[in-house]
Amino acid sequence: MRIKAQIGMVLNLDKCIGCHTCSVTCKNTWTNRPGAEYMWFNNVETKPGVGYPKRWEDESHYHGGWELNSKGKLQLKAGNKLNKIALGKIFYNPDMPELDDYYEPWTYDYQTLFGPEKKHQPVARAKSQITGEYMDLKNGPNWDDDLAGSPNTFDQDPNMQKIETDIKANFEQAFMMYLPRLCEHCLNAPCVASCPSGAMYKRDEDGIVLVDQERCRGWRFCMTGCPYKKVYFNWRTNKAEKCTFCYPRIEEGMPTVCAETCVGRIRYIGVMLYDADRVAEAAEEPDDTKLYESQLSLFLDPNDPDIIEQAYADGISDEMITAAQNSPIYRMAVTEKIAFPLHPEYRTMPMVWYVPPLSPIMNYFEGRDSIGDPEMIFPGIDEMRIPVDYLANLLTGGNRIAIKSALYKLAMMRLYMRARTSGKDFDTEKLARVDLTERSATSLYRLLAIAKYEDRFVIPMNHKEQVEDAYDEQGTLGYDECQGCSLAPQHSSMFRKAEAGKSTAEIYAETFYGGIWRD
Amino acid sequence: MIASHPFQFFLWSIYPYLMLGSFVFGTIIRFAFFHPTVTAKSSELLEKKTLMIGSIMFHVGIIGVFFGHIIGVLIPKAWTDALGISDEFYHHIIAMPAGAFFGILATVGVYILCFRRFHDHRVFHASSTGDLVVIVALTAEITLGMLSSFVAGPTNPDFNYRTSLAIWVRQIFMFHPDFRLMLQVPLMFKFHVIFGFMIFGAFPYTRLVHALALPWQYVSRRFIVYRRRPKI
Numbered sequence: 093m094r095i096k097a098q099i100g101m102v103l104n105l106d107k108c109i110g111c112h113t114c115s116v117t118c119k120n121t122w123t124n125r126p127g128a129e130y131m132w133f134n135n136v137e138t139k140p141g142v143g144y145p146k147r148w149e150d151e152s153h154y155h156g157g158w159e160l161n162s163k164g165k166l167q168l169k170a171g172n173k174l175n176k177i178a179l180g181k182i183f184y185n186p187d188m189p190e191l192d193d194y195y196e197p198w199t200y201d202y203q204t205l206f207g208p209e210k211k212h213q214p215v216a217r218a219k220s221q222i223t224g225e226y227m228d229l230k231n232g233p234n235w236d237d238d239l240a241g242s243p244n245t246f247d248q249d250p251n252m253q254k255i256e257t258d259i260k261a262n263f264e265q266a267f268m269m270y271l272p273r274l275c276e277h278c279l280n281a282p283c284v285a286s287c288p289s290g291a292m293y294k295r296d297e298d299g300i301v302l303v304d305q306e307r308c309r310g311w312r313f314c315m316t317g318c319p320y321k322k323v324y325f326n327w328r329t330n331k332a333e334k335c336t337f338c339y340p341r342i343e344e345g346m347p348t349v350c351a352e353t354c355v356g357r358i359r360y361i362g363v364m365l366y367d368a369d370r371v372a373e374a375a376e377e378p379d380d381t382k383l384y385e386s387q388l389s390l391f392l393d394p395n396d397p398d399i400i401e402q403a404y405a406d407g408i409s410d411e412m413i414t415a416a417q418n419s420p421i422y423r424m425a426v427t428e429k430i431a432f433p434l435h436p437e438y439r440t441m442p443m444v445w446y447v448p449p450l451s452p453i454m455n456y457f458e459g460r461d462s463i464g465d466p467e468m469i470f471p472g473i474d475e476m477r478i479p480v481d482y483l484a485n486l487l488t489g490g491n492r493i494a495i496k497s498a499l500y501k502l503a504m505m506r507l508y509m510r511a512r513t514s515g516k517d518f519d520t521e522k523l524a525r526v527d528l529t530e531r532s533a534t535s536l537y538r539l540l541a542i543a544k545y546e547d548r549f550v551i552p553m554n555h556k557e558q559v560e561d562a563y564d565e566q567g568t569l570g571y572d573e574c575q576g577c578s579l580a581p582q583h584s585s586m587f588r589k590a591e592a593g594k595s596t597a598e599i600y601a602e603t604f605y606g607g608i609w610r611d
Numbered sequence: 612m613i614a615s616h617p618f619q620f621f622l623w624s625i626y627p628y629l630m631l632g633s634f635v636f637g638t639i640i641r642f643a644f645f646h647p648t649v650t651a652k653s654s655e656l657l658e659k660k661t662l663m664i665g666s667i668m669f670h671v672g673i674i675g676v677f678f679g680h681i682i683g684v685l686i687p688k689a690w691t692d693a694l695g696i697s698d699e700f701y702h703h704i705i706a707m708p709a710g711a712f713f714g715i716l717a718t719v720g721v722y723i724l725c726f727r728r729f730h731d732h733r734v735f736h737a738s739s740t741g742d743l744v745v746i747v748a749l750t751a752e753i754t755l756g757m758l759s760s761f762v763a764g765p766t767n768p769d770f771n772y773r774t775s776l777a778i779w780v781r782q783i784f785m786f787h788p789d790f791r792l793m794l795q796v797p798l799m800f801k802f803h804v805i806f807g808f809m810i811f812g813a814f815p816y817t818r819l820v821h822a823l824a825l826p827w828q829y830v831s832r833r834f835i836v837y838r839r840r841p842k843i
C-alpha cells in the first residue's frame with residue numbers, strides 16, 4: 093500500500109442555477125490571454141445538450157480516456173504507445189477537436205460606437221480574435237444554454253442515445269439540469285499518460301494535474317487523451333494549458349476561484365487519502381457499471397489508526413491527515429454515497445464529484461400541487477422528470493441503484509427536515525431505510541443546505557516554505573514563459589504614465605472611469 | 612586553382628562549414644538555453660482537413676527522401692560495384708523509383724502545406740514570419756531537388772553524381788573537400804546543394820528544430836507521472 097493525498101471537489105447539482113459566475117471568474121483569472129480566448133477551464137453546460145466542445149462525451153468519435161485491451165489490461169483508447177508512431181499520428185492527430193468544435197473567439201468592433209452623429213444607430217460587429225476579420229456568429233460558448241428541451245440539442249447529447257426507455261422531447265416532459273465542468277484531476281489521468289514529453293504530471297502532495305510549460309512540446313496527445321476535453325491548446329504559444337485547480341490559492345488553504353465565487357454555494361473542496369498502488373487494478377474492473385464502486389474502494393478511512401500510521405510513513409503531513417478526517421468530499425462520496433464521479437466508465441478515476449439534482453421531483457411533494465403522502469417518494473423518484481437512466485449514464489456508468497439510493501436519501505432528508513421545522517410528526521424509522529439517523533440527517537442538511545464556508549472548504553496548507561529550491565519550479569507551474577501573453581503590452585499606456593511620474597491614484601482615476609477600463 | 616576560382620572555393624569549401632557550424636552550435640544553444648521554445652508549432656487546432664493530407668504526405672515523403680540522400684551520398688560507388696550492382700540497376704531499379712515515390716509524396720505534401728499556410732486565414736494570421744519563410748524555403752528546396760533528379764539528371768547523361776557530388780559530400784565530413792569536383796555539376800544540382808545547406812544553417816532558429824525533439828523516454832515510461840518536491 094502506498095498512500096497519497098488527493099484534493100477533490102464535490103458539486104451539489106441540486107443547487108446549481110446555471111449562472112456561469114464560476115466560468116466568468118475563472119476566465120478572468122486564468123484564460124483572458126491571447127491564444128487562450130477560446131478556453132474555458134471551467135464551463136457550465138445545460139444537460140441534455142451538445143456540450144463544449146461539441147459532443148465531447150462521444151468517445152467513439154474523440155477516442156478519449158482508457159479502454160481494456162483483449163488481455164483485460166488498461167490501454168489508452170487513442171491507441172498504445174507504438175500505435176501512435178506507427179500510424180503516423182505524430183504528424184497528424186486524427187482525434188483532435190478543431191477550433192470550430194469549441195468556437196472561434198471574437199470581440200466586437202467597439203470603435204464604431206464612437207464618432208460623429210450618423211443617421212443610423214451604430215452597431216458593433218463581431219470580429220475574430222484570431223484573424224481580426226469580421227465574422228458571422230454561428231457558434232459560441234453556451235450556444236445551447238437553457239435549450240435542453242429542444243429537439244435539436246436533445247438528439248445530439250451522447251447520454252441520451254444510450255437511454256433505452258422512450259423519452260419524448262415534448263414541452264410538457266422536457267427536463268434539464270446544469271453541469272458545471274472543470275478538470276477532474278483524475279487519479280488515473282489519461283492526459284498524463286498520453287504526454288510523450290512527460291510534461292504533464294500529478295503533484296505528489298495533493299494530486300493536482302499540471303502542465304510543465306517548459307517541457308511541453310505541443311504534441312497535443314493530452315487534448316485527445318482527456319475524455320472530458322479539459323486540456324486545451326494555446327494556438328499562440330503552441331503549448332497545452334489546463335485547469336490548475338487554482339494551486340496558488342489551494343497551497344495557501346484557500347478554495348479555487350470557481351468555488352469561492354459560487355453564489356449558490358454548491359462547491360465543496362477537501363482531501364481524500366487513497367491507495368496509489370491499487371489505482372490501475374481498480375480501473376481494470378471489466379464491468380462499466382461497477383467502476384463507480386471500484387473507485388470508491390480506493391479511498392481509505394482517515395480515522396483508521398493503521399491507515400494513519402501508514403500515511404505518516406508515506407510522508408503525508410499531520411495537517412493533511414486532519415483535513416482528510418474532516419473532508420466534506422469523503423463524507424459525501426464515501427460515507428453517505430450521495431456524490432458520484434463524472435463518467436466513471438472512462439476509467440479515469442475522476443476526482444470532481446457530483447450530487448445528482450432532485451428539484452423537479454421535490455416540487456411534486458413540496459410545491460403547490462403536492463401530493464399528501466410522503467410514502468409516494470420512492471415510486472416518485474422512479475418517475476422523476478430527469479430520468480434516473482440519464483443520471484446513471486452521466487455519473488455512475490449506468491449503475492441506477494446507486495443513483496436511486498442517493499436520491500432517496502436526499503429526498504428523505506428533506507422530508508425529515510421539513511417535518512421538523514414545520515412541527516409535524518415524522519416517523520424516524522423511515523430514516524433508517526435510507527441509512528440515515530436523526531443526527532446524520534441533521535448534519536447532512538447543515539452541510540448541503542446551510543453550507544457554511546468552513547464546512548464547504550477544508551483545505552490544508554501546503555507549506556511551501558518547507559520545500560527547498562523553489563527557484564527550480566520557475567515556469568513549471570504557470571505561464572511566465574509565454575511571450576506576448578501578458579496583458580501588459582495591451583495596456584502599456586498605463587505603464588508609460590507610471591514612467592512619466594504620475595502617481596498611482598492619478599493613473600487609476602484616468603484609467604478606470606466609472607468602472608470602465610479606458611486604455 | 613583557388614586563386615582563379617575564389618568564389619567557387621568559397622561556395623564549395625567554406626560555405627558548407629559555415630552552415631553546418633551554424634546547425635551544430637545553433638542546435639546546442641537552442642536546446643541548452645531555449646529548450647522551452649522547442650515545439651512543433653502545430654496549427655491543427657485552426658485547420659484540420661488539409662493538414663491531414665499535407666502533413667502526412669510531406670512527413671512520410673521527407674523522411675524517405677532524407678534516408679535516400681544518406682544512402683545515395685554516403686555509400687561509395689566502389690562498394691556497390693564490389694557487390695556486383697551495376698550502375699544501371701542502381702539507378703533504374705533502386706534509386707529512381709524509390710526517389711520518385713518519396714519525392715512525389717514530399718512535393719505534393721509541401722505544396723499542400725504551403726497553399727494551406729497562405730490560403731487559410733486562421734493559419735496565416737497565427738503564423739510568424741519565420742513560419743512563412745520556412746514553408747516557402749522548403750517548397751523551393753524540394754522543387755529544386757525534384758528538378759535536379761528528374762530533369763537535370765536525365766538531360767545530362769554524362770553527369771553521375773556518385774562520381775562527383777557524392778564524393779565531395781563525403782569529403783566535407785572528412786574535412787578536406789575538393790571544390791573542383793563541383794565545378795562540372797549541373798546548375799540545378801548546385802542550387803539544390805547551396806539552398807539545402809542554407810536550410811540546415813537556419814534549422815536551429817526556426818520551427819524545423821522540432822525534428823530533433825524526439826520523445827524517446829515515452830517508450831519506456833510509466834503512464835502516470837508524479838512529481839515530488841524534496842522536503843528540507
